Structure formats: C-alpha cells, structure tokens
Amino acid sequence: MLKRSSNTLFAVSRTKLSSKIAIAYLHNTPLRQRQPSVPTPPQKKIKSLEDLVNLNSLDGVDTELIRSLINERTTELNIKNELDMLKKLSEEEERGHESPAKKFIRPLWMFILMGSSVYLLLHFTWWKLEHDKRESNLKRKVEALECQLNELIIQDKNHDSSKINDNAEMTHTKPWYRKWFW
Known part of the structure; x- marks a missing residue:
C-alpha cells in the first residue's frame, strides 16, 4: 500500500x-x-x-x-x-503595466513585411513588362532599319552597275593613267 x-x-x-x-x-x-x-x-x-x-x-x-x-x-x-x-x-x-502599443508591434511588422513583399513583386512584374515592351519596340525599329539598309544596298548596287556600264564605255576612250587624275 x-x-x-x-x-x-x-x-x-x-x-x-x-x-x-x-x-x-x-x-x-x-x-x-x-x-x-x-x-x-x-x-x-x-x-x-x-x-x-x-x-x-x-x-x-x-x-x-x-x-x-x-x-x-x-x-x-x-x-x-x-x-x-x-x-x-x-x-x-x-x-x-505594459504599454498597449506592445500588443501591436508584431502585427505591424508583419503588415510592413508583407506589404513590402507585395510591392516588390508588383514592381518587378511592371518592370519586366516594360522591358519586354521596349525590347519589342527596339526589335521593330531594328527590322525597319535593316529593310531600309537592304533597300539602300540594292539601290547602290543598281546605281554602281549603271556607273560601271558608263565607266566601261568611258574607259575605252581614256587611258588608264588618266583615270587617276580625272
């Protein structure tokens, strides 16, 4: 017992x-x-x-x-x-005797951290969209400039071929050493 x-x-x-x-x-x-x-x-x-x-x-x-x-x-x-x-x-x-503000410090920090996280996420998303938009605009400009350059090259070749034909006719009349001096 x-x-x-x-x-x-x-x-x-x-x-x-x-x-x-x-x-x-x-x-x-x-x-x-x-x-x-x-x-x-x-x-x-x-x-x-x-x-x-x-x-x-x-x-x-x-x-x-x-x-x-x-x-x-x-x-x-x-x-x-x-x-x-x-x-x-x-x-x-x-x-x-503790101050009533101590009860709200932790929730306030949590609110600030979560708000900052959301803000940074949205700001990054906005920045990414702006970057993609600007990149597409620059690609369109590059394509337009490439087309313009190709047209100018083709025009220059056509112009050079016509000059070559003109020069070929002129070259037979002038000696080769005069081409250097005009």
Whole structure:
C-alpha cells in the first residue's frame, strides 16, 4: 500500500498498516476492554512527518506532537501557496503595466513585411513588362532599319552597275593613267 506524505509517496508495510488499524480499534473500544499499553519510547527523535512515516508503529508517540507536526506542514503549504499566488498576481500586474502599443508591434511588422513583399513583386512584374515592351519596340525599329539598309544596298548596287556600264564605255576612250587624275 502507498501512503502520500507531502509531495512524495512512501510504501507502507503491513506491520505499519496493522498498527494503524490497531490504534483505530483501540480508540473505538470502550475503556474497560482496553488493555493497558506500555508506552515504548520512539527509536529516534521525531522532528517531521517523514520521521513519523519511518516508524514501525505510532505507539508511544504523543498525539499533540503529531497534531503540531501536521499543523506546521499545513502552514508551510499554505504559505507556499500564498507566495505562489502573490507571484502570479505581481506578474499579471506587470503585464497590465505594459504599454498597449506592445500588443501591436508584431502585427505591424508583419503588415510592413508583407506589404513590402507585395510591392516588390508588383514592381518587378511592371518592370519586366516594360522591358519586354521596349525590347519589342527596339526589335521593330531594328527590322525597319535593316529593310531600309537592304533597300539602300540594292539601290547602290543598281546605281554602281549603271556607273560601271558608263565607266566601261568611258574607259575605252581614256587611258588608264588618266583615270587617276580625272
């Protein structure tokens, strides 16, 4: 059988259990049926409830001592509970003194970060579209200039071939060394 004392569990042997039952029986029996008990001195000095648990029997232990030990432990636990409650109250009070702006700092940062992300994404998309538009305009201009250049080259070839024919007729009339001087 397990017995709970403060925050720890102790195993209670059958002899301790039977002695407790005997004490309960002794207190419930009438005085004339009681046998005189010889008080046995405790084996060691009792200073706490744990010392009582370690005893084989409670015979010879003063009930006032047991009562005072129980009362001491009860007051210790009550004081501990009150201190814990005071700590909780002081923590809640400190939380109450915090500025209300602290509640909105994290959501504000999240809003700024998300807004910046969306802005950068949209700005990049806009920049990409503008780049594609400008690139297509420049390609059209390059194609137009290439067509114009090809037309000029063809015209120049036609013009050169007509000059060559004219020059061929003139070259037969003038000597070659005069072409250098006009």
